[in-house]
Amino acid sequence: MVIDECWKMECFCLHEYNIQLLKHERFRRMG
Structure with missing residues (x-):
């Protein structure tokens, strides 16, 4: 996951x- 990008948007x-x-x-429920 790209956390740094998240803060921008x-x-x-x-x-x-x-x-x-x-x-x-x-x-998960189906599997």
Whole structure:
């Protein structure tokens, strides 16, 4: 993960991060 880039675009980064977490959770439950 590129944390430094995140601080430059914090809102977008948090949004992307949440999407990745949701995808990961769904994948784990299905797998």
